[in-house]
Amino acid sequence: MSHIFEIAENIYRIASFTPPIPVTFTQFLIVDESPLLFHTGPRGVFRETLEAISKVIDPVKIRYISWSHLEADECGALNDFLQIAPNAEPVAGELAVMLNVGDFFTRAVKSMKDNEVLELGRHRLRYLITPHVPHSWDAVLAFDEATKTLLASDLFTHFGETVPTTESDIVEQALSVHKQLPEYVPVGSHTAKVFDRLEGLQPKVLAGHHAPAFTGNAVQALRDLRRGLFEMTGR
Numbered sequence: 001m002s003h004i005f006e007i008a009e010n011i012y013r014i015a016s017f018t019p020p021i022p023v024t025f026t027q028f029l030i031v032d033e034s035p036l037l038f039h040t041g042p043r044g045v046f047r048e049t050l051e052a053i054s055k056v057i058d059p060v061k062i063r064y065i066s067w068s069h070l071e072a073d074e075c076g077a078l079n080d081f082l083q084i085a086p087n088a089e090p091v092a093g094e095l096a097v098m099l100n101v102g103d104f105f106t107r108a109v110k111s112m113k114d115n116e117v118l119e120l121g122r123h124r125l126r127y128l129i130t131p132h133v134p135h136s137w138d139a140v141l142a143f144d145e146a147t148k149t150l151l152a153s154d155l156f157t158h159f160g161e162t163v164p165t166t167e168s169d170i171v172e173q174a175l176s177v178h179k180q181l182p183e184y185v186p187v188g189s190h191t192a193k194v195f196d197r198l199e200g201l202q203p204k205v206l207a208g209h210h211a212p213a214f215t216g217n218a219v220q221a222l223r224d225l226r227r228g229l230f231e232m233t234g235r
Contacts, residue, residue, distance in 0.1 A: 001016075036118070041076065
């Protein structure tokens with residue numbers, strides 16, 4: 001069963017935890033003139049995600065579907081959603097469109113350049129091209145300028161079932177995951193530049209794919225995660 005919770009104005013977190021898989025899968029629905037779903041989850045949670053969305057809007061009205069990078073838990077159910085929403089347009093970073101997504105999805109994918117904004121109505125979703133952050137060459141992160149919510153993908157991954165929102169520290173648990181999976185986020189010269197950009201956005205909410213939505217000091221959490229990742233890799 002998926003649980004739905006409003007984490008910022010008209011941004012809904014849809015979370016599924018299905019043992020023995022050790023992480024929570026989280027999708028985000030932005031309700032606006034042009035509703036957007038960020039992450040679809042894997043196909044195994046499609047029906048329950050669809051049911052959760054139906055509690056807020058008619059899924060047929062979804063206008064855009066987006067994700068951070070090409071993985072089953074990020075966009076595995078995309079084609080299923082395209083069958084439900086006839087006017088939905090997949091949206092990805094330009095590198096993903098150039099590289100491979102055209103071979104996976106049944107509808108043409110809208111390409112977003114670095115720093116380009118997708119207008120949803122009141123919400124404005126700014127796309128950040130972030131190769132290998134959190135991972136994968138095609139990675140993007142997205143920032144809603146209306147609520148200052150950063151769709152942070154896998155940066156703050158936690159193991160286990162997570163609460164919808166928290167102001168408590170999320171970095172320690174995230175770093176424990178990174179210690180167990182040391183190649184989860186490849187840390188290099190590019191990483192600091194990405195964190196500089198993220199901190200510069202001054203986000204108020206960190207909406208993680210496998211984590212609670214963090215509503216505490218988001219800039220400090222980004223700084224602490226950056227420091228921890230670089231210390232772990234000796235950089």
